[in-house]
Amino acid sequence: MKEYNIAIVGATGAVGTAMLEVLKEYDLPINKLKLIASPRSEGKKIQYNKDTYIVQKVEKGIFEDIDIALFSIGSSNSKKFIPQAVYEGALIIDNSNAYRMDKEVPLIVPEINPEKIKKHNGIIANPNCSTIQMVVAINSLQKAKKIKKIYVSTYQAVSGTGQKAINELKEQSRAYLNKEEVKTEVYPHQIAFNTVPMIDKVNDNGYTEEELKLNRETRKIFDDYEIMVTATAVRVPVFYGHSESVHLELKKPYDMEEIRYLLSSDPNIKLLDEPENNIYPTPLMSEEEDKILVGRLRKDLHSECGLEMWIVGNNIRKGAALNAVQIAEYIIKNNILNGG
Amino acid sequence: MKEYNIAIVGATGAVGTAMLEVLKEYDLPINKLKLIASPRSEGKKIQYNKDTYIVQKVEKGIFEDIDIALFSIGSSNSKKFIPQAVYEGALIIDNSNAYRMDKEVPLIVPEINPEKIKKHNGIIANPNCSTIQMVVAINSLQKAKKIKKIYVSTYQAVSGTGQKAINELKEQSRAYLNKEEVKTEVYPHQIAFNTVPMIDKVNDNGYTEEELKLNRETRKIFDDYEIMVTATAVRVPVFYGHSESVHLELKKPYDMEEIRYLLSSDPNIKLLDEPENNIYPTPLMSEEEDKILVGRLRKDLHSECGLEMWIVGNNIRKGAALNAVQIAEYIIKNNILNGG
Numbered sequence: 001m002k003e004y005n006i007a008i009v010g011a012t013g014a015v016g017t018a019m020l021e022v023l024k025e026y027d028l029p030i031n032k033l034k035l036i037a038s039p040r041s042e043g044k045k046i047q048y049n050k051d052t053y054i055v056q057k058v059e060k061g062i063f064e065d066i067d068i069a070l071f072s073i074g075s076s077n078s079k080k081f082i083p084q085a086v087y088e089g090a091l092i093i094d095n096s097n098a099y100r101m102d103k104e105v106p107l108i109v110p111e112i113n114p115e116k117i118k119k120h121n122g123i124i125a126n127p128n129c130s131t132i133q134m135v136v137a138i139n140s141l142q143k144a145k146k147i148k149k150i151y152v153s154t155y156q157a158v159s160g161t162g163q164k165a166i167n168e169l170k171e172q173s174r175a176y177l178n179k180e181e182v183k184t185e186v187y188p189h190q191i192a193f194n195t196v197p198m199i200d201k202v203n204d205n206g207y208t209e210e211e212l213k214l215n216r217e218t219r220k221i222f223d224d225y226e227i228m229v230t231a232t233a234v235r236v237p238v239f240y241g242h243s244e245s246v247h248l249e250l251k252k253p254y255d256m257e258e259i260r261y262l263l264s265s266d267p268n269i270k271l272l273d274e275p276e277n278n279i280y281p282t283p284l285m286s287e288e289e290d291k292i293l294v295g296r297l298r299k300d301l302h303s304e305c306g307l308e309m310w311i312v313g314n315n316i317r318k319g320a321a322l323n324a325v326q327i328a329e330y331i332i333k334n335n336i337l338n339g340g
Numbered sequence: 341m342k343e344y345n346i347a348i349v350g351a352t353g354a355v356g357t358a359m360l361e362v363l364k365e366y367d368l369p370i371n372k373l374k375l376i377a378s379p380r381s382e383g384k385k386i387q388y389n390k391d392t393y394i395v396q397k398v399e400k401g402i403f404e405d406i407d408i409a410l411f412s413i414g415s416s417n418s419k420k421f422i423p424q425a426v427y428e429g430a431l432i433i434d435n436s437n438a439y440r441m442d443k444e445v446p447l448i449v450p451e452i453n454p455e456k457i458k459k460h461n462g463i464i465a466n467p468n469c470s471t472i473q474m475v476v477a478i479n480s481l482q483k484a485k486k487i488k489k490i491y492v493s494t495y496q497a498v499s500g501t502g503q504k505a506i507n508e509l510k511e512q513s514r515a516y517l518n519k520e521e522v523k524t525e526v527y528p529h530q531i532a533f534n535t536v537p538m539i540d541k542v543n544d545n546g547y548t549e550e551e552l553k554l555n556r557e558t559r560k561i562f563d564d565y566e567i568m569v570t571a572t573a574v575r576v577p578v579f580y581g582h583s584e585s586v587h588l589e590l591k592k593p594y595d596m597e598e599i600r601y602l603l604s605s606d607p608n609i610k611l612l613d614e615p616e617n618n619i620y621p622t623p624l625m626s627e628e629e630d631k632i633l634v635g636r637l638r639k640d641l642h643s644e645c646g647l648e649m650w651i652v653g654n655n656i657r658k659g660a661a662l663n664a665v666q667i668a669e670y671i672i673k674n675n676i677l678n679g680g
Binding site: 149151153155169170173174177188189190193194195196197198202205206207208215228229230232234236237238239243245247275276278280281282283284295296297298299300301302303306308310 | 489491493495509510513514517528529530533534535536538542545546547548555568569570572574576577578579583585587615616618620622623624635636637638639640641642643648650
């Protein structure tokens with residue numbers, strides 16, 4: 001079997017670390033592995049399987065022997081370094097927002113639109129964490145019933161911001177419980193024992209980038225520009241796992257039994273919906289879970305087309321690292337490194 | 341000026357304690373104050389102004405000299421003791437769910453429907469906390485524009501459950517941070533660093549009581565049974581202050597400037613809506629606040645009638661104790677102890 005040279009760019013970050021874990025679990029046929037990060041991490045040692053890797057920084061020619069490079073270094077760094085990596089011949093899977101809405105770049109959730117992978121021009125984009133878990137959860141409903149409208153309110157974990165935010169929630173919680181002064185650095189307001197209804201920067205229309213991502217990425221992934229998505233994105237004091245309260249309006253009246261059948265037949269989700277027995281998804285349950293968790297199914301009290309659901313996903317794994325590795329796995333299995 | 345004999349039933353609980361604080365601040369003309377609680381609190385001493393009160397338990401005749409009794413002892417205890425209190429001649433303001441949907445019982449938010457107070461037949465009901473803050477926030481819009489539909493997702497503080505839940509969140513947070521075993525007693529799942537999408541018991545249609553309260557209480561308070569309300573009620577690891585992500589569909593297309601004018605002219609709310617300067621409501625801000633906080637105003641991305649907003653309220657004060665005392669104040673000021 002052919003083996004591949006793979007680079008992880010951003011290997012010391014929260015998502016990069018998870019990418020390494022997932023790579024190990026998925027056992028891709030790797031020949032050479034390069035771990036790349038910012039200059040301040042240069043020289044750090046990282047253990048992977050039985051080998052020790054030295055973290056490198058980006059330099060001219062570093063991607064020349066790389067087949068697939070998984071990037072997770074944020075939008076501005078992606079824009080800075082990805083053109084070089086493409087030029088040097090690597091196929092890029094980028095976790096940032098930099099190229100997601102570029103018409104030349106496929107935006108991929110492998111369970112939904114893998115056929116678009118081969119249309120890459122050197123770059124494939126990984127969607128935003130809150131989008132991935134929502135589209136995986138509603139994919140079978142979109143395929144069978146068509147969705148007209150989505151209202152989604154998120155309850156997002158601090159790990160989506162990164163390791164610094166995880167530390168901030170820990171430190172603030174400790175300080176608050178000990179009645180010490182609570183310091184805020186990462187977020188503009190205290191996140192411990194609070195909710196902060198703003199994620200990413202705000203646009204002129206009042207929506208944040210995070211809210212607009214849920215709109216435009218959902219439409220692009222489903223290749224359905226009639227779906228109307230309006231979102232409210234909120235940070236909550238949770239370490240791992242995003243939750244979403246979702247209202248769907250389907251194009252036609254539906255039968256709840258059919259919805260349950262569609263969801264429980266979908267191998268990519270786990271339906272946990274027995275509230276009378278206290279069974280429903282919570283973010284703590286997602287820590288060891290690669291599937292998307294769905295529960296609290298209810299018919300809109302006033303509309304035959306309306307469906308309420310509660311969706312929980314592991315924002316670091318399926319929301320970022322796992323999705324990127326699944327794209328790499330698809331490329332390898334289908335031998336489409338150079339497009340279809 | 342006439343002075344009144346007032347009883348607080350449930351005086352040792354979280355809401356009862358807040359009722360005493362609010363009574364002090366509002367300086368109602370009180371002749372005699374009786375503090376009543378369950379038998380296990382009998383004999384406890386509570387300081388109020390310069391006097392010490394001994395907590396009493398309910399006994400025959402205890403309400404005979406009482407003009408107004410504020411109850412906050414939960415639905416089943418309300419049903420047990422309120423008939424006696426009415427029989428003995430007290431006017432009841434009940435904070436529980438027991439009588440809210442009774443056609444003979446007015447359900448009152450004094451800023452919205454005070455004229456209904458005088459139609460009481462001995463009992464006036466205080467709405468649920470999550471309803472009160474939502475209807476106060478949208479009252480001016482309902483009056484000027486009429487609301488067709490509401491989708492609301494809540495982010496509710498543990499203090500809504502009571503003092504035991506406040507202790508549980510503290511204990512669980514401490515244990516989790518210290519990597520000790522986390523014990524769950526009050527809630528069926530860990531609430532520290534988690535979200536729990538179920539509040540109160542679940543009905544056959546899949547909705548919880550908490551979600552249905554938002555529906556039926558909103559319609560009764562506005563006396564508008566055309567408003568369609570569908571809710572998802574979620575507990576979050578916050579001590580005080582409920583947050584709500586609300587989608588409103590108004591009956592007609594609207595101009596955002598008019599909405600801003602209506603909201604900023606409403607003396608009962610505080611509009612905090614400059615997300616570009618990190619100004620928006622958070623539950624921590626509600627701890628010292630009796631007004632309802634509103635922010636993150638946005639027009640639906642796909643509908644001229646859709647409006648998104650973020651609403652935060654103090655669930656213990658305006659959501660319970662303050663609303664009840666405001667009802668008592670209205671009764672006293674308008675001299676309608678025995679109905680209109």
